[in-house]
Every structure is written in C-alpha cells, then in structure tokens.
Amino acid sequence: MSAMPAVASETSRRIITVDQVSLRFGGVTSLSDVTLEQHRGEILSVIGPNGAGKTSLFNCLTGVYKPQSGTITFYGPHGRATSVLGRKPNQVNRLGIARTFQNIRLFNALTAFENVKIGVESRQHTGPVGAMLRLPHTRREEREGDQRAFELLDFVGLSGNRGNALASALAYGEQRRLEIARALGTSPQLLLLDEPAAGTNPNEKQELERLIRRINDELKITVLLIEHDMRLVMSVADRVVVLNFGKVIASGTPAEVQRQPDVVEAYLGTAADYEDAPEDQS
Amino acid sequence: MSTHAQTSGGAFTRARQLARTPDAARLWICLGIGALVAVIRGPAGRENDHPYAISQALKPSHLGPYLIGGVVLWVLLTRYGRNRDRIKSSTQGYRSGMVELWTRPAARYGVYLVLLVIAILLPQYGYFATGYWQGVLVEQVGVYILLAIGLNVVVGFAGLLDLGYIAFFAIGAYTAAYFTGALPADPPFTLNPFFIIPIATAVAMFSGLILGAPTLRLRGDYLAIVTLGFGEIIQILAVNLDSFTNGSRGAFGIKPFSVHTAGINYNFGLGNLPYYYLVLGFIVVVLVLFSLLENSRVGRAWTAIREDEVAAQACGIPTVKYKLMAFVIGASTSGFAGVVAASKVQFISPGDFGFFLSIFVLVFVIFGGMGSLIGSVVGVAVLQIGTKWLQLHNYIDPADLYIYFGALLILMMIFRPQGLIPSRRRARELGLAEEGIGGADAMGAPSGSPSA
Numbered sequence: 001m002s003a004m005p006a007v008a009s010e011t012s013r014r015i016i017t018v019d020q021v022s023l024r025f026g027g028v029t030s031l032s033d034v035t036l037e038q039h040r041g042e043i044l045s046v047i048g049p050n051g052a053g054k055t056s057l058f059n060c061l062t063g064v065y066k067p068q069s070g071t072i073t074f075y076g077p078h079g080r081a082t083s084v085l086g087r088k089p090n091q092v093n094r095l096g097i098a099r100t101f102q103n104i105r106l107f108n109a110l111t112a113f114e115n116v117k118i119g120v121e122s123r124q125h126t127g128p129v130g131a132m133l134r135l136p137h138t139r140r141e142e143r144e145g146d147q148r149a150f151e152l153l154d155f156v157g158l159s160g161n162r163g164n165a166l167a168s169a170l171a172y173g174e175q176r177r178l179e180i181a182r183a184l185g186t187s188p189q190l191l192l193l194d195e196p197a198a199g200t201n202p203n204e205k206q207e208l209e210r211l212i213r214r215i216n217d218e219l220k221i222t223v224l225l226i227e228h229d230m231r232l233v234m235s236v237a238d239r240v241v242v243l244n245f246g247k248v249i250a251s252g253t254p255a256e257v258q259r260q261p262d263v264v265e266a267y268l269g270t271a272a273d274y275e276d277a278p279e280d281q282s
Numbered sequence: 283m284s285t286h287a288q289t290s291g292g293a294f295t296r297a298r299q300l301a302r303t304p305d306a307a308r309l310w311i312c313l314g315i316g317a318l319v320a321v322i323r324g325p326a327g328r329e330n331d332h333p334y335a336i337s338q339a340l341k342p343s344h345l346g347p348y349l350i351g352g353v354v355l356w357v358l359l360t361r362y363g364r365n366r367d368r369i370k371s372s373t374q375g376y377r378s379g380m381v382e383l384w385t386r387p388a389a390r391y392g393v394y395l396v397l398l399v400i401a402i403l404l405p406q407y408g409y410f411a412t413g414y415w416q417g418v419l420v421e422q423v424g425v426y427i428l429l430a431i432g433l434n435v436v437v438g439f440a441g442l443l444d445l446g447y448i449a450f451f452a453i454g455a456y457t458a459a460y461f462t463g464a465l466p467a468d469p470p471f472t473l474n475p476f477f478i479i480p481i482a483t484a485v486a487m488f489s490g491l492i493l494g495a496p497t498l499r500l501r502g503d504y505l506a507i508v509t510l511g512f513g514e515i516i517q518i519l520a521v522n523l524d525s526f527t528n529g530s531r532g533a534f535g536i537k538p539f540s541v542h543t544a545g546i547n548y549n550f551g552l553g554n555l556p557y558y559y560l561v562l563g564f565i566v567v568v569l570v571l572f573s574l575l576e577n578s579r580v581g582r583a584w585t586a587i588r589e590d591e592v593a594a595q596a597c598g599i600p601t602v603k604y605k606l607m608a609f610v611i612g613a614s615t616s617g618f619a620g621v622v623a624a625s626k627v628q629f630i631s632p633g634d635f636g637f638f639l640s641i642f643v644l645v646f647v648i649f650g651g652m653g654s655l656i657g658s659v660v661g662v663a664v665l666q667i668g669t670k671w672l673q674l675h676n677y678i679d680p681a682d683l684y685i686y687f688g689a690l691l692i693l694m695m696i697f698r699p700q701g702l703i704p705s706r707r708r709a710r711e712l713g714l715a716e717e718g719i720g721g722a723d724a725m726g727a728p729s730g731s732p733s734a
Contacts, residue, residue, distance in 0.1 A: 062596065093598035105593035107586050109710035118586045121579040122598030128607055131578030132571040138578070145579070168714055186598045 014075055015040040015190055015222050016061070016084075016097075021070030023056055023246075030056040031067065031246045038190075038224060040075075043216050045225040045233045045254075048243035049266060054226045055102055057243070058194055060084075061224075062099050063092040077189065093122065098188035100179040102195045102226075108168035112158055112178050115167050116149040119185025149185065155219075156181040156211060173204035177211065184215070190222045191215060197229045205232055212236050234258070242266065309356045316352025320345045322685050385706075394656070398566070405558050414674075416554035422666045424561035425623045430646045430658035431568055432615025437644065438653030438705065439581060440608030441588035442498070443506040445640055446513025450486040450613040452520060452635035454620020456527060457482040459630060462537035467526045475539045475625040479618055486617025487610050494609040498602055513640055520632035532631025536624045550625075557626050564622065568615065569655055575611075576655070584608060585707055638684070645687050649694060651701025653708040660703055665690075 016038050023031040031053045038044045046054050059065040061072060061084060072084040074095050084092055093099075098119075107115050124145060130138040153163045156177040162170070167178060176196050183191055193212070197205050209232055215221050227233045233240060234254040242250040242257055244266040250257050257263055300306060317340070324339025339345065362369065383389045405416045429451060436444045459465050461473045461481065473481075497508045520527045527533065539550040539560060550556045575581055583604050586594040595601055624630050650661020669686075672678045678686065694701070700709045 064592070088600075089592070089595040090598050090600045093596060098598075099596055101593065101596070105590050105596075107589045107593065108714050109589060109707050110582075110585060114582060118582050118594075118599070119597045121582060124579055126579045128575060128580050128611060131575050131580045134574055141579070166710065182597060 013039045013041075016075065016224075017071075017073050018057070018061070019071045019073070021057075021060060021067045021072060023053075023060060023065055023067040029246055031060070034070070034243070034246070034248055036241050036248060036251065038222065040077075040189075040222055041216070041220065042238040043212065043223045043225060043236055045227055045237035045240045046243060047227065047230075047233055047240060052243040052266075053246040054243055055194060056246075058099065058192055058226060061092075061192060062097060063087045063089040074190070090122075093186055093188075096187070096189035097192065098183035098186045098190070099192040100176075100183050100194055100196060102198065104175050104179055106167040106175060106179060106182070108166065110167060111164050112153060112167055112170060112174075112181075113149055113163040115178055116152050116163075116181045116185050117145050119182040120145045120148045120152070122186050152181040152184050153178075155184070155214070157207065173200045173207070176200060176204075176208070180211065180215075184219070184221070188221060190224060192224045192226075194226050195228060196225070197227055197232050205229060208232070209236050305360055308359060309353070312352040312356035312359065313349055314352075315355065316348040316350075317345065319351070320348035322682055323348075326679070326681070397656075397659075401562055402559075405555060413554065416558060418667070418670050420554050420557045420561055420626060421623065422670060423663055424558065424565065425619050425626070426643065426646060426662045426666060427565050427659050428561070428568065428619035428622065429616055429643045430650065430662050431565070431572060431655055432612045432619065433643050433647050434653065434655060434658045435572060435575075435608050435615070436612035437647055438651075438658075438708070439576060439584040439588075440605055441584075442605055442609060443503070444509045444609065444612065445506050445637075445644070446509035446511070446516070447612065447616055447643055448635050448637075448639040449509075449513040449516035450490060450616035451620040451623070451639070452516050452632075453486050453489055454482040454617030455624035455630045455634070456520065456533075456620075457485050457617070458621040458624040459533040459536050462535075462625070464533040464536045465526060466524075466528050472537070474542075475537060475621055476541075478625075479621050482617045482621045483614045486620070487614040490610040490613030491606065494606045494613075498605045498609060510637070513635075513637055517632050517635050517637075520635065527632070530632055532629060532633075534629050536628045536630065538625050538628065552628070561622060561626075564618075565659070568618075569659070573655055580604070580607065589711065642687070645691055648691060649702060651704040651708065653705035654701060654703050657701050657703035657705065661701070664702070 014037050018034055018036045021031055021034045022029070034053070034057060036044075036046075046057065048054055056065060060067050063084060066085060073081050074084050074097060075081055076096070082095055084095070084097070087095070107118065110118070121141075124141045126135075126138045126141050129135075150163070153159060158170075158174060158178060158181065162174065167175065170178060180191075180193070180196065196212075197208055200208065212223055212225065213236060216223055225233070225237065237254055240251065240254050240257045241248055242260075242263050244262075249262045249266060250260045252260075321336055321339040324344060325335055327335035404410050405419055410416070410419065429447070433444065433447050436442050436447070456465070458475055458478050460467065461469050461471075461478045462475065463469055463472045493508065493512050494505075497505050521530050523529075538552065539557075541548045550560065583594070583599045586597065586599055587601050587604055591601055646662045646665055647658055648661075649665060650659070651657030665687075669678070669683060673680050673683075700712050704712075
C-alpha cells in the first residue's frame with residue numbers, strides 16, 4: 001500500500017464496489033442489500049456460514065447471476081468505471097475479473113499445460129483463418145502463449161512434467177492450484193477465489209497461503225477470497241466482510257471482526273439456539 | 283396330490299429363477315436379435331398383405347439358421363463376459379503399444395502418407411479400377427469425406443448437433459447450378475466451378491450465420507431441432523421455388539470443372555478419374571487446414587466449451603461466438619462439397635438432399651470417431667465402400683440400409699463409443715466419464731449450470 005502515491009484519493013483506489021445488491025430465487029432471498037467495496041491491491045475475504053450467500057455474491061460479480069436490484073461497478077487501473085451487471089461471464093472476465101470454482105471445474109481431458117494455455121489464449125487474437133494458415137502473428141502468439149503458460153505453471157508450483165499430466169490425474173491440491181493458474185492466465189486485475197482451501201491438507205493450505213500472498217505481492221493482483229478456513233483467512237486477508245443470511249453483518253480487519261459478537265453468534269449460534277445450530281463447517 | 287403340486291411348483295420356481303439369471307436374459311436377447319435379423323433379411327413386405335413379410339421370415343426353414351446364429355452369439359458373449367478381464371489384460375500391452383505409436387508424430391505422418399499413396403493408386407489398379415467403382419469413389423466416397431470432415435468440426439470439435447447439415451450441401455449445389463446457367467433463372471454471368479467455390483462457400487457460410495446466430499444462444503437440443511427444420515425448409519424450397527430451381531424436375535447441365543489458363547485447356551467433363559484426383563486434392567487441403575485449426579487457439583477453445591461451458595466462459599471464451607464459428611465453418615465445407623458434387627454429376631434434384639443424407643453423414647462421423655479427422659475419412663471409406671460392395675453382390679437389400687446403419691450405431695455406442703479411430707481428446711473424455719469425472723455428453727448442455 002505504501003507504493004500508492006499519497007495523493008491518490010480513497011475513491012481512485014477502489015477496484016470494485018457492490019452497492020445494495022439483492023438477489024432472489026423465487027421466494028428465497030439469497031442476497032439482500034449487500035454493499036461492499038474492495039480497494040486495489042488488497043486481499044479481501046468474504047466469510048460466513050454455509051448458505052450465507054458467498055457463492056451467490058461471486059456469481060453476481062462474475063455475471064453468472066443477475067441480481068434483481070443494486071449495482072456492481074468495476075474500476076479499471078485509471079479509475080474508469082464499468083458496470084458488471086448485464087455482462088456475460090466471458091465479458092466480465094475480459095474486464096479483468098477472473099475466478100475459480102468451489103467445486104473445481106478444470107478441463108479434465110486436457111493436460112495441465114493446455115488448461116493454462118486456454119486461459120492465456122483468451123487474451124489473444126488469432127482467428128480461424130490465421131490458425132488454418134499458420135500466419136506469422138499466429139505463430140508468434142502461439143510461442144508467447146506457451147511461454148506464459150509455462151511461467152504460470154511454474155508460479156503455482158506445477159513445474160516440470162506435471163504440466164504434461166492430465167488435469168484429472170493431478171492431486172486435489174494441485175488441481176486447486178492449476179485452476180488458479182488458469183485464472184491468472186487471463187491476466188486479471190481482480191482474482192476471485194471460491195474456497196480454494198476446501199478439501200486440502202494442512203501442508204497444502206500453507207502452500208496456498210504463500211501462493212495467495214505471492215499473487216498479491218509479485219503479480220500485483222487484487223484478491224477476493226471466499227474461505228471457510230479461519231486460520232487462512234485471518235493470516236492472509238487485509239480486510240474481512242462477514243455475510244449471514246444474505247446480509248453483511250460485519251466488516252473490518254480480521255482482528256476487529258473476530259471480536260464482534262454478531263460474528264461469533266453467526267458462526268457458533270447463540271446459547272438459546274445452540275441445540276439446533278446448523279452444521280456449517282464443510 | 284399336494285406333494286405333486288409342490289414339486290412341480292418347485293421345479294417351476296427353479297425354472298423361473300434360472301430364467302432370471304443374467305445369462306438366460308442374454309440368451310433371450312440374442313435369440314430376439316436373431317429373429318429380428320431374420321425378419322430384416324427376409325422377403326420384402328407386400329402392400330395388400332401386411333403380415334406376409336413377417337410370416338415368411340418366421341418360417342422355421344428361414345428362421346432356424348438365424349436362431350442358431352443367436353445362440354452362437356450368446357455363447358461368444360458369455361464366454362467373453364467371463365474372460366473379459368483376462369482378455370483385456372492380455373491385450374493391454376498391444377493396445378498401449380498402439381497408443382504409444384500413435385502419439386509419435388513420425389509414425390502418424392507415416393500412416394497418413396501410406397493412406398495417401400493407397401488413395402492415389404486405388405482407382406488405377408486392382409479391384410477398384412472399374413468405371414463403377416471409380417464413380418463410387420468420387421461421388422459416394424470423396425464427396426462424403428468432404429462432408430464428414432466439415433460436420434466433424436461442428437459435431438466433433440464444438441460438440442453441436444447439426445441435423446440439417448445437408449441443407450448447406452444443397453445451397454452449394456444450387457449455387458453451382460445457378461452460376462453455370464443450369465437453372466431457369468438466368469445468372470448475370472456464368473462461371474467456371476473453380477470460381478463458384480468461393481461464392482458457394484460464402485453463401486453457405488452466410489446461411490449458417492443467419493441460422494446459427496439466433497439459435498446458438500440457446501442451450502441444449504434446440505440447435506438439433508432448428509437445423510432439422512432448416513434442412514426440411516431448404517428441400518421444400520428446392521421443390522416449390524419452381525421458377526428458380528426448376529422444382530422437382532431438377533437442374534440439368536451443370537458445367538464441369540475446367541482449366542483454361544497458360545495454354546492449358548482441360549475439361550474435367552464426366553470423367554471419374556480426373557474428378558477423383560481433384561476431390562482427393564481438395565480433401566488433403568481441407569484436412570491439413572482443419573488439423574491446424576484443431577491444434578490452435580480456436581480448437582482448444584472448442585474443446586474447452588465442449589468439456590465445461592461454464593468454466594470456458596469464466597476463462598473469457600465467448601462461447602456463442604466460437605460455436606457460431608464452428609457451425610459456419612462446417613456449413614461452408616458442406617457448401618463447398620455441394621459445388622464439387624453438382625458439377626461432377628451435372629444434374630441435381632431436390633431428392634438428392636433428403637434428411638437421411640444428413641443422418642448418413644452424422645453416422646459416418648460417429649462411426650469414424652467424433653473429433654477425429656482421419657476417423658471421418660476412414661469411416662466414410664469403410665462404410666460407403668462396404669455397403670456398396672455388399673449391395674453389388676446382393677448381400678443386402680439397398681432398402682434395408684437404414685436398418686443396418688441404425689444397428690451399427692447402436693453397436694458402436696455400446697462397444698466403441700469413441701469411434702473407429704478416436705480423437706485423443708475425445709477418447710480421454712469418454713474414459714473419464716466412465717470413471718465418473720465430468721460429463722462426456724458433449725452434444726448436450728453441461729448439467730447443473732445456471733444460465734444468465
């Protein structure tokens with residue numbers, strides 16, 4: 001943050017704002033009046049019990065769901081505002097928002113390398129004619145794509161012949177990291193990670209923590225993280241937003257949030273409803 | 283009395299239990315298949331005596347051999363079923379050796395070269411060096427290979443089900459007829475078919491764009507239904523647009539390809555051999571172009587869409603645009619094949635563009651291996667030459683062809699869904715689906731994905 005010029009105002013530093021967003025499925029309200037803001041360069045974590053609306057929020061941010069009301073605005077590097085709403089997922093990705101999925105969605109019949117290359121190539125321009133005739137610019141793009149895909153695989157720790165393995169043949173933790181590499185391939189400014197630590201072992205969690213830090217520090221990519229693992233959230237996040245029943249119930253630094261009685265209640269239940277408390281940790 | 287009833291009841295129960303074992307069920311199915319084949323191979327029906335064909339086919343003298351065949355099939359199946367694992371493991375080394383060989387580019391190019399040499403020599407020497415077979419090789423094999431390669435882009439690469447593919451073939455053929463002055467409507471100028479190719483390709487492409495742009499936004503089976511309808515519309519237009527297409531009488535005198543340049547004056551005329559080599563050249567060019575396309579950014583994007591449309595979109599791939607691209611490329615190939623076919627045969631009529639041709643081309647693609655270009659080539663060659671040979675020697679009745687193709691498709695789906703020569707990516711997808719990872723039903727929409 002110290003790298004930011006001192007004159008930069010609060011508004012020019014934001015990367016995405018969610019304002020009064022409500023999402024309903026029939027009679028079920030998934031998100032109600034959710035408002036939050038993320039600054040460029042920070043790691044923001046959205047936490048909350050199961051069914052709190054975290055993934056719904058992600059799907060709104062990436063154009064998969066269209067909320068009934070509210071606005072979502074993405075700010076480019078020079079502060080140019082663009083509405084995310086009404087854009088298809090691929091157009092949102094082009095704006096500079098990449099994501100991973102809670103239930104890993106890799107292209108399983110392709111190799112790890114090809115998976116990342118598909119991400120990288122979404123920013124290239126070769127059309128069918130160029131591809132069929134192997135024009136010079138196609139060959140150049142092909143080389144650049146290979147290079148970038150190798151770099152990214154290396155970055156997430158899938159170097160060497162792991163890149164030639166089929167995505168489905170990778171270990172679970174490797175698949176998580178491969179999905180991140182694929183998302184990074186699309187050159188995002190904002191990376192949304194949907195429970196990247198789910199189902200990973202403590203070792204892999206530590207690697208993941210380091211990886212998220214490096215994405216933030218070395219690649220200068222802003223990270224929005226949904227996570228259940230409190231230790232990961234508390235160690236990696238600059239700021240935390242807590243959702244419960246589709247509403248923002250708290251936000252602040254990890255330390256601040258942890259102290260709020262609402263949050264403790266949302267996670268542990270009050271003494272009164274302790275008996276029928278939902279089993280939330282997945 | 284009561285004991286007798288009990289024993290007979292016991293025997294009855296035991297017989298019922300025996301009849302319920304999987305082996306017994308399989309026997310019934312095999313016998314059923316035998317009877318079915320007996321009916322198919324039996325005499326044709328009579329219009330005023332409907333049960334005639336079946337009653338004749340089920341006479342013991344006719345039915346007997348087929349039932350014996352059914353029992354033989356049953357024995358083979360049960361024996362294979364019992365020893366399946368052993369057979370699989372004993373051929374494992376051989377099979378993985380083949381796969382290993384196939385992954386080596388040098389071996390692959392070697393095979394392609396051998397195939398090309400065979401294709402060049404085929405109509406010149408030996409069995410196929412007759413007028414009949416040369417005609418078949420051009421009109422029934424060559425043209426259909428072009429068609430199958432194009433449909434492979436749509437069905438195999440992008441995973442879209444196109445049931446009206448032959449409509450673009452018709453558009454290409456009628457464009458060729460128009461620009462050589464064979465239609466009642468006079469063209470502003472007549473052209474050599476070589477110059478009609480780009481025009482017809484563009485026209486087919488444009489029709490594909492018009493048809494695809496609204497429908498490809500929808501998910502699932504809409505495309506299949508819309509293309510089915512489109513195929514019918516084009517055929518009906520060809521029949522009813524009398525003043526333009528000459529209706530069901532068809533168009534005569536479509537000009538053949540010819541070369542008039544640099545002192546060469548050559549007319550391809552009606553000759554089979556010149557056309558054979560022309561079509562062979564076209565096929566090689568299209569194959570090279572499409573295989574480059576498959577291994578490019580565009581081909582990978584298609585694979586991504588086929589495997590997981592939601593993830594592909596999240597990776598920034600404009601899925602509608604890429605599907606439309608595949609659809610249009612397929613349509614243009616079909617139009618191209620239409621020009622070649624029309625100027626070879628020099629006569630077209632609406633009956634040449636029936637729904638069943640679309641299905642045939644689809645069968646060729648599925649048989650050869652969806653997503654595998656070389657599979658399409660081999661699939662068409664095997665099926666077309668095979669059926670023509672069987673018909674020539676009266677082994678099968680041409681009217682029964684549809685039944686055999688249907689049966690072949692079912693057998694392929696059961697025993698070798700990846701096709702004769704599967705594409706590596708497709709084969710992996712199917713293998714993974716069997717293990718329960720991901721959905722290989724590439725022609726349908728990915729399940730459980732919310733649509734924006």
